[in-house]
Amino acid sequence: MVISRRSFIACLGALLGPRAADAQRSGHVPRIGILCPHRLSGARGMPRDVFEHALGGLGWTPGSNVELEYRDAEKNDDALAEGAAGLIRLNVDVIVTCGGRATRGAQQSTNAIPIVMSATSDPNRSDFFFDMLLNGRRDNVTGVVLLTTGAGPRALELLSEAGTGFDRIAILWDIRTPSHSAKLKTVEDAARSLRIQVRPVGVRSLSDLPSAFATMQREDVKALLVLGSPYFFAERGRIVELATRYRLPSMFDSRDATEAGGLMSYSANHAALYRRAAGYVDKLLRGARPADLAIEQLSQFELVINLKTAKALGLTIPPSVLQRADQLIK
Template identity: 25%
Template sequence: MLAFISALIVFLGIAFFMTGNSTTTKTTSTKKVPTVGILQLQTHPALDAIHRGIIAGLKTGGYTPGKNIKIDYQNAQGDQSNLKTMSQKFINENADETIAIATPSAQALANAAGKDTPVILAGITDPVGGGLIKSNQHPGGNVTGTSGESPLKSHLDLLRQLVPKAKKIGIIYTTSDHGGEYNAKKFAKICKQEGVAYKLYTISSTNDMQQVAETMASQVDAVYAPQDNGVASAMKTLISVTNKAKVPVIPAVDTMVKDGGLATLSVNQFELGKLSGEMAAKVLKGKSPATYPIKLITKGEMTLNLTEAKKLGITFPASVIKEAKQKGEIFK
C-alpha cells in the first residue's frame, strides 16, 4: 500500500511538471507579435526616405520586422480613395498602431482610428492646422509623431543669395495638399515681410504641372517649390519647363534638388522617419500619445546641384559649397 501511494505521488508530480511545462511552452509560443500599419501617400524619393527611416527607428527601439513585429505597408499611389480604404483595413484587422507618411495619409488614418488606435505622424507639416492634434506640446488624443517644418526664411535667404537679380518669385503648391499650401503661404508671408515680390500658383494634380509651369516661367525670375507631395512628384516636369526659360528653382527638399532643383537647405527626411520610428516603438511599449509632444527637426542641410547651376549659368559662392561639403550633399 505504501509503495502504491509513493508511486501515485511520483506519477502526479510528473504529470504536473509536464502540464506546467506545456502551459509555459504554449504561452511563449502564442505571445502576441504587434502589427504596425504604415500608410504612405505615394511613391517619391522624399517619402521613400521617410519610410526607410521609420523601419530604422523601429529597430533602434527594439522592433525588427519579421522577428518581433509585423509591418503592413500600404502605398496609396496618390489616390484619396485608396487612403480611406487602406486606413480602414488597418483598423478592421486590429493593427496595434499606425504610422502616417504625408498629411493626407495622417488625416485618413486619424479618421479611421477614431480615438483608439495610436497614429504616429512621420514628418507632417502643421499637424495642428491639419486638425490632427490640439497642440505640439500636448497632442491630447491618440496622435503624435514628428513634424518637418521647413526653414522657410533660410530658403528665401538662399534664393536671394544665388539669384540676386530676381525681382519676382513664383511659389507653386498643390491645392489638395495641406502641408504644401501651409508652406507656400507661409513662404509668401515671409516674402511680403522682406519686401520681395511674389505670385502664388496652384495645381490640383500633377497633370496640371506642365501648363501651370509654362505660365509661371514666363512671369517670374525664380521659383520656390515648397515641401509639397504633388509638386515633388512633378518636379521633373517643372524643371523641364523652367530650364527652357532659364528660371532657377529653389525647392524645399534635397530629393527635389536631385530632380533638378538648384539648391536648398533641407530637413533630412530619413532622420525624420527614424525619429518617428523611435517614437512609435515607445508608444508600442506603453507611452501615451496624448502626452507625448510632437518632435521637430527644423535645421536644414545644404544641398547643391552643380549640373543645374551650369545649365543656368549660376556660380555657387565658395561658402555655400564649403557648407555642402562639410554637412550636406552635392549632386554632380
C-alpha cells in the first residue's frame, strides 16, 4: 500500500497531537505553534508584538508560562503541510494559522490538535471558508475570519471624496492574481452607483508598471486605486514612487504602502484579528473544545492618511474624510 506524504502527516498529527486541555496539567507549560506563509519580498507577516501583548493581557507570558513556536513557510500547500508537521512533532497544544492555505495545511495534518485560524477572506469567493462558516465543516478548527467583502467599493468611495474633481480614477489590478477579475467587477459596479468613471489598468509583471502609469497619464485620471495583491504588496515602494512621479493621489489596501509615501490606505485591521485569535487560544488552553467555540466573522478596517504626501501633492483633504481616519501620518 502506498501512503501519500499528506496522509502520513495527518496520521502523525493524530498520534502526536496533545489535547489543549493538557495545558491545565500541573507543571505543564503549554506550547503554541504559529504557522504563517511567507509574504513576498520582506513583507510583514503576523504582528507578533500584538499577538504576544494580547496573550499577556490574558495571563500568558511568552517564555514564562507559555512557549511560542513560530514557523514561516512558502505559500504552497506542501510547504505549509510540512510546517504543520514540524509543529506537531514539537507536541504543541494549539496551532494558530495565518490565512486560508495555512489553515488548510494544518487541518489536513492533524485532527487532534486544536487550530485557531486568523484569516482575511471574502467567503463569497472562497469555497474553503464557505464550507466552514456556513456548513460547519471544521472539525478541530475555530478562530476568526475578517471579511473583506465590500472593501474595494468603500476604498473607491473614500478616495473619490478625498479631493475635488476625483471623478476619473484609475484602478491598478494584477492579471496574475486570480481574485482580481471579480474584485475589479465589484469596484466597477460601485463606480456606476457613485457616478465615478474608472479606468482599469492591468499589469502582468513589475516591468509593466512604468507603461501602466504612462497610460494613466494619457487617460488624464485624477487618482489611483490599487487593488490588493501579494505582488503589489511586494512592489509597494515602486508603485508609490511612480504615483509620486506622476502626482497621482493613491489609495492602497495596506498601511505599509501609506507609510512608504502613498496617500491613503483602507485595509483589514490585522491587529484586531490577532488580538481576537489570542482570545481563542486562551479559551482552548483553559480547556474549551474547538467545536464549542463558534468561528467569529469580523468586519473591521482602518483608514490611514499620509498628510505629508497630501501636502506634497498640494491636496487639502476635506475634514469629513480626515475625521474618519484611524491614523494620520504627519
